[in-house]
Amino acid sequence: MHLTLKIWRQSSPEDAGQLVTYEMPDVSEHMSFLEMLDVLNERLTEQGEDPVSFDHDCREGICGMCGLMINGSAHGPRAATTTCQLHMREFEDGETILIEPWRAEAFPVVKDLVVDRSSFDRIIQVGGYVSVNTGSAPDANALPIGKEVANRAMDAAACIGCGACVAQCPNGAAQLFTSAKIAHLALLPQGQPERQRRTQRMVEQMEQEAFGSCSNFRECEAVCPKEIDVGFIAMMNREYLRAKLS
């Protein structure tokens, strides 16, 4: 297929950045989206131009490192699919594709399509864990946990921390990410002792970062490659209220 790419190029955080057009006359439908960018980069390098920087690692949809706005949609057109798992058969011959970095105040651009998501790590650091030192754990089966509860906790824990939720949100809010971790631990008995402190600290850290606030657009849920549901946001809000009141 012949595709026209309009890619955001920005040499550094200080640079204003601009869209640059590249023609790709010979894309195979079996290529992954990132393989198509690899091919472009090989050509740019051979021509002595600077290749396009983008983050990626596992290319299996699990590390959360990749993430592009493709035609205005985080991770592109296919539901429940990360950018690295998207294949070119999802596009039409002759199409123009707009490729941009995550757009959010809390995720400043490092270079081209690469952004800084360290704000996510800081949210986890203030409380997204169970305080249990190595070697002090009781036997794993000493604490039975119902299958449904374990499953629901796993639904929340499946978050890959890619940031698509923030990028797609008109407000740039991080509620889906933060609530997924709060819910994962609040659902499990292991998470109970620190439940209120954790919620309070994580929500407050989220508010200190440059994220926007949540107005229930639910666009986060629609683009989440792991299909994390907004039910967890409601749960976080209840948890937070309870923590504040107690």
Place this chain on the structure above:
Amino acid sequence: MQLDAKIPSGPIETRWQKHRFDMKLVNPANKRKFDVIVVGSGLAGASASASMAEMGYDVHCFCFQDSPRRAHSIAAQGGINAAKNYQNDGDSIYRLFYDTVKGGDFRAREANVYRLAEVSVEIIDQAVAQGVPFAREYGGLLDNRSFGGAQVSRTFYARGQTGQQLLLGAYQALARQIDAGKVTMYPRTEMLDVVVVDGRARGIVVRDLVTGTVSSYSGDAVVLATGGYSNVFFLSTNAKGCNVTAAWRAHRKGALFANPCYTQIHPTCIPPSGEYQSKLTLMSESLRNDGRIWVPKEAGDNRPPGQIPAAERDYYLERRYPAFGNLVPRDVASRAAKKEKDAGLAIGPQRNGVYLDFADAIGRLGQDAIAARYGNLFDMYERITGENPYEVPMRIYPAPHYTMGGLWVDYHLMSSLPGLYVIGEANFSDHGANRLGASALMQGLADGYFILPYTIGNFLSQHLGEEKVSSDHSAFRDAEGEVAGRVEKLLSGNGTRTVDSFHRELGSIVWEKCGMARTREGLLEAENEIAALQEVFHREVKVPGSGVEFNQSLERAGRVADFFELAQLMCRDAREREESCGGHFREEHQTAEGEAKRDDENFSHAACWEYGGGRGSDAILHKEELEFEYVKPSTRSYK
């Protein structure tokens, strides 16, 4: 060089307990006087960093991704083994030990393997306490499955995302210590050298991947938890960033590299679809429980699979290994697939796969039952290939997956360079010549949570009160200078070939000649071809941009430069090992039926290589003889 594995004496069942008692302790007030550098934040690095910080050490942890949570461990799907015997099916520490020694084809160190099996049970306790949501039964207890042909159900799992959940557990423990100020985290930072002062590892040189600044850090001990080197093949199931640079730089500074030729080729991966292929995706081993593997009997049979009648299909694993059938171990299944391809029987548009067919299972159990078992894997396959595996058989082919070889370590997990520890996939210690499924996660976490934090104290206690070496020391300046020089050299080439084009070419040489089957002649050729290509690389590689900025081409160039040297050592090691064992198959050493033939008399040792200047032929061999007091070597047979 004198190799001392420092294996404690006494009955194997009590060695680790007794040894823990014998080791010197560092008292709590003194622990904070020690700075420990940990390179890597995968299962091994994150668990070690968190545990040592909890004990009181000041930890400095480095990774090249933008967050420690993204280390390659995140991608592990299947599960983690532990000898809990929760299913009451006869499992025990001894059985896990036995299976691992045998599975490794009698090329691992017994004492280490026993300790691994022993601490496996504590890993599950620790992970559950952290909130890792393992699969459970209706009664609320933990569920297990049998994995990779094991006869007991000892594998714990969290859907198809076990690595992710275990890593997030360790990452969260790490995050807690970052918040407590006990771990300083350095993401997007790549280690490019070890600094040695008076024969002891005292620090590292790193490059900040955002700004390009080269600087160094000093510490009282250095721990490498930097993963495996499967990406020497270019195409592998590993994450794109996985590399050998940290281990290789340590090797150049004196750490021995053991058994580099032991690599694991996983039998069920999706074959490449074209020239542009950038990595290979693993399809879980569990698929072989219900899928049947076959190729057409006639070479060149171009009919769609559904139109080939059963009588014209060769279910070659079932035919050759009636007892185990499609469930033979990884190395056996992989070699069998290669044999079919070599005979011209491979299928698919690129003629590079074999069928993994679910039609019979769907007929027997119904599509819903198959979807319940493998639905997410089938979806993943469909996303990648555009084909529906409920209707047409999957196409699969073996791909590089894991490396058993790595830096040599003693029982304490210390390399031959004093003060330098190596944990996780980066070391060579526990899997011998072949790793069993679900045992890498176990080993990474055993090393990080339960072994290194104790053994490192024994070393540090001997250096209490000694003066710190600061990163102003001339050894640091020299090492930084070397690194800057290397970066400069990579940038100065004014050819036109990209880094990836060299990496692909290197990978295909290693894959063809040091992959699933090896010959003396082929290995010799490969060594020469790699050395020749390495010269062209340094002359003609084009690395755009500069060193003082975010530059992904430069990152890759540095890694590929080190893969060139490693690849030569792999071939040399494979050439010297005149036997077949585990993942190492030498065509000259096979039985009449084409099975691997070990030579215990001459090769019951770990081959430990000393750096000799970069050419494989210059490396110097040291041997650690392996003794089998408990599990007597026998021939693996799956007939």
